[in-house]
Amino acid sequence: MLRKLFSQHEMIILLIVIGLSVAIGLINPAFFTVGNAFQLARAATITGIFSMGVLIVLISGGIDVSFTGIAIFAMYTTVTILANNNYEGGMLLPFVMAAAMGLGLGLVNAFFIAVFRLPTLIVTLGTLSLFRGAMLFWVGSDYFNTIEMPPGMIAYARAQLFPYTMPNGGTTSLHPTIFILLVLAVLVWLVLRYTMLGRSIFAIGGDREAAERAGFNIMGTQVIIYAFVGLISGIGGMIVGALFRQANPFSIVGTELDVIAAAVLGGASLAGGRGSVIGTLLGVVLITIVNNSLVLMGVPSQWQRFVVGMLILLGTGLPLLRAKLAEWRRLRGGGAAEPAAAPVKAR
Amino acid sequence: MAEQTTRTEKPIPSGPLSFLRGGANGNIVRLLLAVIIIFVAMSLLRPDAFLKVRNMQSMAFQASEIGVLAIAIMVTMLSGGIDLSIVSTANLSGIVAGLILGAMVTPDSAPGQVALGMAVAIGAALLVGFACGAFNGLTVAVLGFPPILATLGTLLAYKGLGTAITKGTTIFGVAQSQFIGNGLIGKTVPVPLIILIVVALIMAVILGKTRFGLRLYMLGTNPTAARFSGINNRRVLWTSYVMSGVLAAIAGIIILGRTNAANVDFGGPYVLLSILIAVLGDVDPYGGSGSVWGVLLALVGVQFLSTGVNMLLFQSSGANFFKEFSWGALLLIVLLVNYYSHRAQQRRLMPVAETAAEASALR
Numbered sequence: 001m002l003r004k005l006f007s008q009h010e011m012i013i014l015l016i017v018i019g020l021s022v023a024i025g026l027i028n029p030a031f032f033t034v035g036n037a038f039q040l041a042r043a044a045t046i047t048g049i050f051s052m053g054v055l056i057v058l059i060s061g062g063i064d065v066s067f068t069g070i071a072i073f074a075m076y077t078t079v080t081i082l083a084n085n086n087y088e089g090g091m092l093l094p095f096v097m098a099a100a101m102g103l104g105l106g107l108v109n110a111f112f113i114a115v116f117r118l119p120t121l122i123v124t125l126g127t128l129s130l131f132r133g134a135m136l137f138w139v140g141s142d143y144f145n146t147i148e149m150p151p152g153m154i155a156y157a158r159a160q161l162f163p164y165t166m167p168n169g170g171t172t173s174l175h176p177t178i179f180i181l182l183v184l185a186v187l188v189w190l191v192l193r194y195t196m197l198g199r200s201i202f203a204i205g206g207d208r209e210a211a212e213r214a215g216f217n218i219m220g221t222q223v224i225i226y227a228f229v230g231l232i233s234g235i236g237g238m239i240v241g242a243l244f245r246q247a248n249p250f251s252i253v254g255t256e257l258d259v260i261a262a263a264v265l266g267g268a269s270l271a272g273g274r275g276s277v278i279g280t281l282l283g284v285v286l287i288t289i290v291n292n293s294l295v296l297m298g299v300p301s302q303w304q305r306f307v308v309g310m311l312i313l314l315g316t317g318l319p320l321l322r323a324k325l326a327e328w329r330r331l332r333g334g335g336a337a338e339p340a341a342a343p344v345k346a347r
Numbered sequence: 348m349a350e351q352t353t354r355t356e357k358p359i360p361s362g363p364l365s366f367l368r369g370g371a372n373g374n375i376v377r378l379l380l381a382v383i384i385i386f387v388a389m390s391l392l393r394p395d396a397f398l399k400v401r402n403m404q405s406m407a408f409q410a411s412e413i414g415v416l417a418i419a420i421m422v423t424m425l426s427g428g429i430d431l432s433i434v435s436t437a438n439l440s441g442i443v444a445g446l447i448l449g450a451m452v453t454p455d456s457a458p459g460q461v462a463l464g465m466a467v468a469i470g471a472a473l474l475v476g477f478a479c480g481a482f483n484g485l486t487v488a489v490l491g492f493p494p495i496l497a498t499l500g501t502l503l504a505y506k507g508l509g510t511a512i513t514k515g516t517t518i519f520g521v522a523q524s525q526f527i528g529n530g531l532i533g534k535t536v537p538v539p540l541i542i543l544i545v546v547a548l549i550m551a552v553i554l555g556k557t558r559f560g561l562r563l564y565m566l567g568t569n570p571t572a573a574r575f576s577g578i579n580n581r582r583v584l585w586t587s588y589v590m591s592g593v594l595a596a597i598a599g600i601i602i603l604g605r606t607n608a609a610n611v612d613f614g615g616p617y618v619l620l621s622i623l624i625a626v627l628g629d630v631d632p633y634g635g636s637g638s639v640w641g642v643l644l645a646l647v648g649v650q651f652l653s654t655g656v657n658m659l660l661f662q663s664s665g666a667n668f669f670k671e672f673s674w675g676a677l678l679l680i681v682l683l684v685n686y687y688s689h690r691a692q693q694r695r696l697m698p699v700a701e702t703a704a705e706a707s708a709l710r
Contacts, residue, residue: 112682116686117686119633125619125622126674126675128619128675129616129674129675130676130679131675133671136672137668257502260499270493270495270496271493300511302511302514303507303510303511306506306511307507308507309503310500310504316496316497317486317490324491
């Protein structure tokens, strides 16, 4: 029974996270300070929020690379509108506006993917370009620095949770945004585990045709999926703008890979039908640690990309290798004819 | 008794010959029409700038490296997969070539030394492309990784290798190698264009006339059937990724020649552009259909459009933003049009089947 627990993918990732943390801590004890932990938490929160959306898409058998485009569009447009109108209020309106825009853009994705059944990678590559190009061309490409941002957003950025005074005198804290991530994670977990919607997401990813025949509403589910991803991305983009206290229209886009890598490391498979919230969150932690700690370990920053790339390959390869191993053992035991190789097709 | 309609329906064109029949669903015909329209429009709007030889040359210089990349991505798309790492491979190859050139050739080297340096550099670049493609092929064909994820990983890994080698800096080429990217044959024809045409010819022959090409199309159409036909899916798939890597290396060499520099961050939008050009050129993203000539026609169209936008928006940064928007829009429009024409084609073929089914049901 213990063996079954340890062979679960999420457990392996947890062990890797623990092992990596210990290793880094041994090399550089600065890793184990509260200050470092809080800093990692901030970085992980943003990746984590986006990863919830990516997780759902991956489970459904698709891939969405346009979420960063949705995020920046929602954030930058909202900030532009609010700043130009000298908005003085709190964070609620910006979040609502960004979420609404994100939802709308997500529906654009949903239109092409759910209604026309077009390949998800290519559609979202197209919409990424579409959204960002539209934003830069029609909304603007100016950079808003801290002074020009709506004051409500700056105040939000300064919010503190568990303030802690560091040995060198400065203070650091957790940011309340982590609650947004927690609520989101619990929500996604509940939906995936206990609702019919969640079942249909897994079903579509596992075998689309079987799901269709079983009576699942494929189009409806996909519309909900991509609209939801858009919504989350809008909120995530707003958080980035608020926490970094600037609105740079050229930011966010380009960070897709970290988020996708986190979900994949956590057990989500591109072929669909697999994935979990816990796994994805662990994957986010792993990616965040790797991205932020290589420097602590003395690894030159120029090797960072290479390491993350190899991590993705390893993370994707792990479940594949285990599946192959399982097949081997079955073959040895049963002596049956060689199973047909799975068709190697991208979607 | 239902009547049997004896219709001589054309077989569904696919594979390399689809181009001659106007594309799998008439896509090529529509594309040709679109390209002509764009050309005429641009000629009418800016005849002073657009219709000059200088402009044609400039477009050829820009388009050639993208063209080679588009052909590269076509090869892996034919198998039903995709190679997203082509730009990273191209940059890595360019970096290696640039480093070797820098080490072997100086401004006052003898012509023999220059030739040797260039030969070694080009050879090394091609080898890098081969290695990158071979690793991709290993993960996808042998280990069974999903191509999108595998090449996303290698995209980052190869970029990372390049970053590690260059420490993020730019590698500069040597003056003598500029000929590859900027030279003119006979004072008119750009060298990169010749490279593109040669590459296209070779790939057209490989894909259309060799056993490998046929096997690749069959693999893309139906991997299970291909396997049971005796095709070694693994080897065909692996080879297709190797080809993609080598082609990417060629593109990297052209880029090095044209810009006289190599950097890991070059060619950001090129992946999207290559996919756009391939899909526009009648390559089926699910595999099994597409031709080199369709891709070239699409390349011409996209280049006309790009140059057109530049001319109309006067080279401002707004032009780049609008181009980004238009590429995304174009890709989505093309996908939609393909979808509808495919459906129309299915409907055309269905009545025959329905009739036959009715006939057998009534008996």
